[in-house]
Amino acid sequence: MFSSREGVTLDSVAAPLRRWLLNPVISVPAALVLSGLGWTNPKPITVKALAPVYLATLAGVLLSLNEYLDRQFANNWVSDKTWNWNEEIVLVTGGSTGIGASICKQLLARNPRTRIVVVDYAPLSWKPEQEGVRLSYYQCDLSKADALRSTCERIKAEVGHPTVVFNNAGLVRGATIMEGSYGDVEATVRTNLIAPMLIIKEFLPEMVKRDHGHILHTGSLSYLTPPALITDYAATKAGLLALHEGLQLELKHVHKAPRVRLSLGIFCFIRTPLVSGHTNVPNFLLPFLHVDTVGEAMVDAVYSGYGSTIYLPGLNRVAATLKGGPEWFFRIIRESTVNFRINFHGRQEVDKETGKLQKA
Known part of the structure; x- marks a missing residue:
């Protein structure tokens, strides 16, 4: 999981973390569920445990937004659906x-x-x-x-x-x-x-x-x-x-x-x-x-x-x-x-x- 052709590297460790821990598709619903549990059980330890979840969710959202803007600006906000690899x-x-x-x-x-x-x-x-x-x-x-x-x-x-x-x-x-x-x-x-x-x-x-x-x-x-x-x-x-x-x-x-x-x-x-x-x-x-x-x-x-x-x-x-x-x-x-x-x-x-x- 954390290995690559080059062995264990910073990239090979960061990639699955980015794919799972900092993925808004996963982290946002998880944060909402945990927030609901926090409201039903508002103990200090529960609220304190939610802070890292919120930070990870925010980081994932910001990273995804940055990647989206990078891609759109680099490609002039237009897509090309005409690629045919039998003909290229x-x-x-x-x-x-x-x-x-x-x-x-x-x-x-x-x-x-x-x-x-x-x-x-x-x-x-x-x-x-x-x-x-x-x-x-x-x-x-x-x-x-x-x-x-x-x-x-x-x-x-x-x-x-x-x-x-x-x-x-x-x-x-x-x-x-x-x-x-x-x-x-x-x-x-x-x-x-x-x-x-x-x-x-x-x-x-x-x-x-x-x-x-x-x-x-x-x-x-x-x-x-x-x-x-x-x-x-x-x-x-x-x-x-x-x-x-x-x-x-x-x-x-x-x-x-x-x-x-x-x-x-x-x-x-x-x-x-x-x-x-x-x-x-x-x-x-x-x-x-x-x-x-x-x-x-x-x-x-x-x-x-x-x-x-x-x-x-x-x-x-x-x-x-x-x-x-x-x-x-x-x-x-x-x-x-x-x-x-x-x-x-x-x-x-x-x-x-x-x-x-x-x-x-």
């Missing part, structure tokens, strides 16, 4: 391994008829378990704009216009700004930030035309607390947040497409080929996330039919809230990242001068 076309960048592969597998597990397009520089490293799936693979160096454009044109002509885009591909070099090469910086920014923008430019017009679609970005808490050695990577994730939030307003107010959904995942460390090591923080508070935990959260988001911001682990939401607090206090939090024992070098090899990918 899903594009996943970086779908050969890691999070992207998990997303693809979970989509196929839910509906083997969903058409999936994987765009990656690395060869496809997995095979579908289901028979007769509609899976297409396109090899592309996403850091090269010309290659990306031609690949997108091929996808439109050969498969169709994607209605769901997972901007998931990422690259990290693990060097300081001073010591990293020109190629390191250029490959990181092109792959992590410019490529998502260009992919959106390619496929968003059809989504706007239909007023139907969903774009999901794989973000990182590093936008908020950038550790040393991945400053360029963290900067691209900060840019991804700005891209996500700016697009929300453009879709609603400029393009008049309120049903095109946008989701952003704010994740901490994930066990992928990009990173390895440990954080020196108790696993209960800051676990290394399993790729399937992240993939499941992203697929749950797209299947919900609503855009959202996904915080994993949940402590990330607290960190985002604290950003507006005293600067000295948040500096202490950021300083703690120097205790991480993480290898950020990833798996890719790039040309030090041009940033061209040489090995996936």
